[in-house]
Amino acid sequence: MENIDKDLRSIQEARNLARLGKIAADKIADYSEEQIDKILRNMVRVAEENAVCLAQMAVEETGFGKAEDKTFKNHLAS
Known part of the structure; x- marks a missing residue:
């Protein structure tokens, strides 16, 4: 149940x-293109600033992978 x-x-x-x-x-x-661009730039900035923390959280949550590898992936993705 x-x-x-x-x-x-x-x-x-x-x-x-x-x-x-x-x-x-x-x-x-x-929204204008400029407004969208501003949002996207901020999203990239925040993703970069939190790449290590997000990687560690992903490893803790899933039990898979290495935080260092996920950090690298996060930097590439952002």
Whole structure:
């Protein structure tokens, strides 16, 4: 029974995130290219600043990989 409840919670969480994503997309639909560029630059900056922490969190959460390798990947992805 617990697996079913967990699955239902996951489905509801996905629905909630999709709804929030639609709201966000509607809000930025009319943004200028300059506004979008500013958002993206900030996203890159924050990803770079937190590459090590995010890598460590990923290793702790999944139990897979090495934080150093994930840090490198995070830098490439950002």
